[in-house]
Amino acid sequence: MEENNLKTIEQLQQQIDKLQKKITKLENNRKDQLSIACVSGDLDKILATMIISLAAAAMDTKVKIFFSFWALSALRDPKKHPKGKDLISKMFGFMLPNGKDKLSLSKMNMAGIGPKMIKYLMRKNNVLSLEEMFKTAGELGIEIIVCEMSMGLMGFKKEEMIDYPHLSYAGAATFVTDAGESAAQLFV
Amino acid sequence: MTQEELKALNVAKSVDARGTACPGPLLEAKKAIGTIEDGDIMEILSADEGTKVDIPKWCSKQGHDYLGTVEENGYYKIYMRKNE
Numbered sequence: 001m002e003e004n005n006l007k008t009i010e011q012l013q014q015q016i017d018k019l020q021k022k023i024t025k026l027e028n029n030r031k032d033q034l035s036i037a038c039v040s041g042d043l044d045k046i047l048a049t050m051i052i053s054l055a056a057a058a059m060d061t062k063v064k065i066f067f068s069f070w071a072l073s074a075l076r077d078p079k080k081h082p083k084g085k086d087l088i089s090k091m092f093g094f095m096l097p098n099g100k101d102k103l104s105l106s107k108m109n110m111a112g113i114g115p116k117m118i119k120y121l122m123r124k125n126n127v128l129s130l131e132e133m134f135k136t137a138g139e140l141g142i143e144i145i146v147c148e149m150s151m152g153l154m155g156f157k158k159e160e161m162i163d164y165p166h167l168s169y170a171g172a173a174t175f176v177t178d179a180g181e182s183a184a185q186l187f188v
Numbered sequence: 189m190t191q192e193e194l195k196a197l198n199v200a201k202s203v204d205a206r207g208t209a210c211p212g213p214l215l216e217a218k219k220a221i222g223t224i225e226d227g228d229i230m231e232i233l234s235a236d237e238g239t240k241v242d243i244p245k246w247c248s249k250q251g252h253d254y255l256g257t258v259e260e261n262g263y264y265k266i267y268m269r270k271n272e
């Protein structure tokens with residue numbers, strides 16, 4: 001009988017300890033969420049955005065990346081050819097990188113040799129490729145929000161964006177709201 | 189825990205993430221943690237130096253117990269206990 005009582009007390013103590021841990025966790029955090037505004041279209045900056053996002057998602061932090069301006073180039077799918085663009089849109093489309101494989105480095109680009117070298121080094125050091133990073137991000141439920149306004153400005157169309165499971169379109173207020181709720185915000 | 193105690197642990201799951209760089213080992217650990225029971229011990233093998241700092245951070249955030257790290261030849265064995 002006494003042994004049984006002891007066992008229940010021990011179980012209760014364990015439960016209390018667990019609850020205490022949970023409370024500390026709640027106190028320490030605002031919403032366990034990371035909001036990133038990514039406006040750079042450089043390979044290095046997109047890489048950093050994805051690596052930080054993946055690490056956060058692996059730690060069960062909800063991640064929302066708001067893609068805007070030059071960063072939108074990384075979301076273009078080179079296999080898709082949208083119709084009905086005007087002249088300026090066509091020009092922008094032609095001059096900007098068509099997809100994440102075509103991004104250049106912010107430093108040491110050396111007319112495209114730099115990115116090739118970085119990709120080689122990434123393979124050599126077992127770093128996931130950008131393609132694999134996007135795939136993993138999708139599996140982990142990382143949300144990508146495309147800025148409608150800058151997409152329109154640069155003449156990109158929804159039809160040329162990559163197939164990504166958690167892609168949506170919104171405006172700046174969505175980022176501001178998400179960022180306000182998040183424990184961490186980044187601007188890349 | 190001493191190195192000997194760590195090596196003698198009864199490991200329920202071993203995650204070999206030596207073929208991936210940051211944040212690969214963490215991603216593999218996250219995948220694997222779902223497959224073990226509350227109270228089970230998991231070891232993560234990683235050749236990435238950052239992992240031995242990252243895993244304790246992950247543990248403290250998620251409420252798991254970080255037990256310690258054993259340095260092997262060219263890689264690390266990181267031990268943790270799952271807490272639901």
